[in-house]
Amino acid sequence: MTEGFNIQRDEKTDSRHNLTWHMMEINRQKREKQMQQKAFTIWMSGLSGAGKSTIANALEKRLYAMGKKTMLLDGDNVRMGLNSNLGFSDEDRVENIRRIAEVAKLMNDAGLIVITAFISPYRHDRENAKQIIGDGFREVYVSTSIEECEKRDVKGLYKAAREGKIAQFTGITSPYEIPEHADVVVDTAEMDVETCVNHILEQLKSLLRESV
Ligand SMILES: Nc1ncnc2c1ncn2[C@@H]1O[C@H](COP(=O)(O)OP(=O)(O)OP(=O)(O)O)[C@@H](O)[C@H]1O
Numbered sequence: 034m035t036e037g038f039n040i041q042r043d044e045k046t047d048s049r050h051n052l053t054w055h056m057m058e059i060n061r062q063k064r065e066k067q068m069q070q071k072a073f074t075i076w077m078s079g080l081s082g083a084g085k086s087t088i089a090n091a092l093e094k095r096l097y098a099m100g101k102k103t104m105l106l107d108g109d110n111v112r113m114g115l116n117s118n119l120g121f122s123d124e125d126r127v128e129n130i131r132r133i134a135e136v137a138k139l140m141n142d143a144g145l146i147v148i149t150a151f152i153s154p155y156r157h158d159r160e161n162a163k164q165i166i167g168d169g170f171r172e173v174y175v176s177t178s179i180e181e182c183e184k185r186d187v188k189g190l191y192k193a194a195r196e197g198k199i200a201q202f203t204g205i206t207s208p209y210e211i212p213e214h215a216d217v218v219v220d221t222a223e224m225d226v227e228t229c230v231n232h233i234l235e236q237l238k239s240l241l242r243e244s245v
Pocket residue numbers: 079080081082083084085086087088108109150151152185187188220221222224225226227229
């Protein structure tokens with residue numbers, strides 16, 4: 034785990050490493066004002082195949098059409114770039130989520146509305162993401178059951194995991210800890226993509242309307 038893991042962003046110094054936070058004049062509030070939107074992060078969590086990427090994509094299209102400035106951080110895409118040096122061990126999963134949260138926070142500071150789509154199976158990691166991102170963190174639990182996800186098996190990963198070809202596969206050989214206080218819950222076995230997106234937008238409408 035990275036040293037200095039839990040350093041809060043409002044601390045102005047990190048004496049262990051002789052670091053001092055430099056306050057810049059063009060800050061988040063100014064960028065939000067220029068972009069005419071409140072920046073925040075929609076953190077989507079759920080099993081592989083639950084529908085995170087599909088919903089995130091549809092949600093971003095809707096926000097884009099509303100004139101919102103957005104960015105989507107998606108599991109496999111980030112693992113093929115920024116986090117290409119990380120695997121799926123417990124330690125690497127923690128670091129994967131920590132980096133994503135830091136990037137989401139930077140993008141929020143840039144004034145953007147961020148959507149993330151990562152399995153993020155551990156409660157502790159999501160809590161840590163919330164700590165890093167701060168007030169603008171909103172958790173969306175894509176609650177599609179393991180049975181439904183395995184039936185879909187979009188990437189053929191469940192079959193491979195059942196055959197023992199993938200170690201530590203979430204829901205099969207590695208736990209998924211259900212979010213207990215998600216801001217929004219969508220089950221894609223019961224709701225189509227559009228209904229899921231409408232539900233998320235409805236639940237987040239006060240943030241989307243907030244004047245800056
Ligand atoms: N209501 C729905 N919302 C989202 N996806 C749905 C819905 N109904 C069916 N699906 C299908 O479920 C699959 C979801 O796959 P998707 O790649 O979005 O999952 P994921 O949660 O991003 O998985 P991973 O963690 O492996 O990236 C897609 O094939 C999609 O078409």
